[in-house]
Amino acid sequence: xxxxFLKALGSACTLSLLLSGxxxxxxxxxxxxxxxxxxxxxxxxxxFKDGVEVYVAQNGETAGGHTVEFIYKDSGGPNxxxxxxxxxxxxxxxxxxxxxxxxxxxxxxxxxxxxxxxQIPTVIFNAATSSIxxxxxxxxxxxxxxxxxSEPMAQWAWxxxxxxxxxxxxxYGPGNDAQVAFGSAFxxxxxTVLDAIKMPLQTTDFAPFMQRIKDQNPDALFAFxxxxxxxxxxxxxxxxxxxxDAGIKFLGTGETDETNLxxxxxxALGLTTAYHYSAAHDSDLNRAFTAKLEEMSPGSVANLASxxxxxxxxxxxxxxxxxxxxxxxxxxxxxGMEWESPRGPVSLxxxxxxxxxxxxxxxxxxxxxxxxxxxxxxTIPDVxxxxxxx
Ligand code: PHB
Numbered sequence: 001x002x003x004x005f006l007k008a009l010g011s012a013c014t015l016s017l018l019l020s021g022x023x024x025x026x027x028x029x030x031x032x033x034x035x036x037x038x039x040x041x042x043x044x045x046x047x048f049k050d051g052v053e054v055y056v057a058q059n060g061e062t063a064g065g066h067t068v069e070f071i072y073k074d075s076g077g078p079n080x081x082x083x084x085x086x087x088x089x090x091x092x093x094x095x096x097x098x099x100x101x102x103x104x105x106x107x108x109x110x111x112x113x114x115x116x117x118x119q120i121p122t123v124i125f126n127a128a129t130s131s132i133x134x135x136x137x138x139x140x141x142x143x144x145x146x147x148x149x150s151e152p153m154a155q156w157a158w159x160x161x162x163x164x165x166x167x168x169x170x171x172y173g174p175g176n177d178a179q180v181a182f183g184s185a186f187x188x189x190x191x192t193v194l195d196a197i198k199m200p201l202q203t204t205d206f207a208p209f210m211q212r213i214k215d216q217n218p219d220a221l222f223a224f225x226x227x228x229x230x231x232x233x234x235x236x237x238x239x240x241x242x243x244x245d246a247g248i249k250f251l252g253t254g255e256t257d258e259t260n261l262x263x264x265x266x267x268a269l270g271l272t273t274a275y276h277y278s279a280a281h282d283s284d285l286n287r288a289f290t291a292k293l294e295e296m297s298p299g300s301v302a303n304l305a306s307x308x309x310x311x312x313x314x315x316x317x318x319x320x321x322x323x324x325x326x327x328x329x330x331x332x333x334x335x336g337m338e339w340e341s342p343r344g345p346v347s348l349x350x351x352x353x354x355x356x357x358x359x360x361x362x363x364x365x366x367x368x369x370x371x372x373x374x375x376x377x378x379t380i381p382d383v384x385x386x387x388x389x390x
Contacts, residue, residue, distance in 0.1 A: 028069050029066045029324055030095065031071070031320075032086075032090030032091075032094060032096040033049075033052070033070055033072045034075050034086050034090070034111070035048045035073075043228065047300075048100075048101055048306070050306050051293075051306035051308065052310070054296060055313035055317075057292060057296060063316075063320040064324065066321075068316070068317065071094055075107055077103075078105075079104075080110035083104075083106075083111055084111055084114065088114060091120060097320075097325040098316055098327065099120050100122065100312050101126075102125065102126060104127055105127045108127035108135075120138060122136070124143060125143060125308040126304070126305060127143070128177075129173030129174045131173075137331065138331060140315055140334060142308050143308040143355070144277075145388075146174045146175075147178075147181040147386045147388075148386055149276060149359050150181035150182040150185075150253060150274070151181045152361070153182060153251055153273075154182045154185035154186040155189070156361050162220045162249065164218045164220075165182075166196075166218045166222075167183055167221075168196075168197040168199060168209055168221060169196075169197070170203075171198035182222050195213075199225070207241060210238060210241035210243060214241065214243055217246070217248070219247075220248060221243065221248055221251065222252065223250070223252045224253055227254040228259075231255040231257055232260045232263065232264065234255060235267065238250055244270075249272070252271065254273070256362075258374070262372055269365065269366070269372070272361065273362050274360070276343055277303070277360075279301055280367065281376060283344065285342050286342040302342070310342065314339060318333060318337060335349075336349075343358070345358070349385070354384070354385040354388060357382070358379050359380045359383045360379055360380075362376045363375050
């Protein structure tokens with residue numbers, strides 16, 4: 001009797017083990033991606049999705065035996081309350097275990113309390129104000145921060161003999177970081193910031209700002225605007241208002257974003273930026289990335305968004321592969337993780353959970369086919385988020 005009971009118990013256990021094994025193996029882990037898919041910044045959502053899909057095509061649909069399902073939600077542009085509602089919907093209704101995406105700083109800040117409470121590891125594919133990652137231990141960032149790229153730009157400008165600048169930034173988190181990072185580094189070196197202009201996020205007419213810059217006759221202008229229609233209009237305005245002819249050099253970060261670059265035409269030639277990724281980065285991995293992107297989505301160009309999402313998918317796969325939906329331990333799995341990205345060698349800082357990476361000084365040039373590219377000509381290796389080191 002006892003023997004039969006034990007045998008029955010044994011097979012019941014085996015069955016339940018088998019079942020749980022099967023359930024584990026078949027378990028689909030869901031990742032919610034919040035990004036603009038409509039409105040003036042809709043290109044960001046497409047670039048994120050393309051980046052994730054290239055990663056999935058190269059690495060398969062499973063991580064550690066778990067099928068990974070990406071669910072995309074349209075946040076439009078900077079929209080903190082909308083982003084928060086979408087995160088709520090993804091967590092409660094769609095039952096996602098992880099989140100990703102987030103272009104705009106205010107949107108990322110708005111989801112921080114939610115991911116903290118629900119313990120949802122969230123990989124930021126873009127939002128680039130330094131302090132965001134301090135708002136929740138569940139944030140990991142695979143993009144860049146304005147501080148990370150603006151401080152090296154100040155050093156490079158000084159080394160070129162530039163001694164006076166006007167700083168002109170969009171008036172919100174990343175713009176403020178760019179202004180303080182560039183301005184303080186440049187002044188510490190001995191340079192002069194003649195003026196710091198804060199431009200409203202909604203601005204579409206940059207002519208008055210260009211006049212104000214021109215009137216002060218600086219050696220250079222240093223700018224930050226969110227990539228998309230604002231950067232495009234700003235660079236056009238810089239040219240149309242005669243700043244290059246007045247000898248005012250253009251220094252920036254993402255203003256020569258690849259998705260707008262060809263449309264800028266010759267006006268973009270010579271613009272100098274400090275950034276973490278160029279579609280023209282010279283590596284086999286980047287060539288494989290851009291070729292796959294072109295194959296899967298003809299005409300699509302790689303930019304900061306697609307590489308942020310591609311590397312974001314990699315981090316999500318590492319977490320899911322190690323812990324599946326037992327997500328409370330997921331962030332610890334990737335602290336200190338190192339890998340090669342299409343942008344170059346990168347790692348995740350074990351404390352800040354922000355990506356450490358090379359910063360490249362680039363100049364817009366034409367390649368051998370006449371295509372405008374961000375040509376990297378100087379590398380500052382292994383730069384952490386300098387804003388979090390203050
Ligand atoms: C941000 O809101 O953090 C942001 C948006 C667009 C960029 C960079 C930063 O190009």
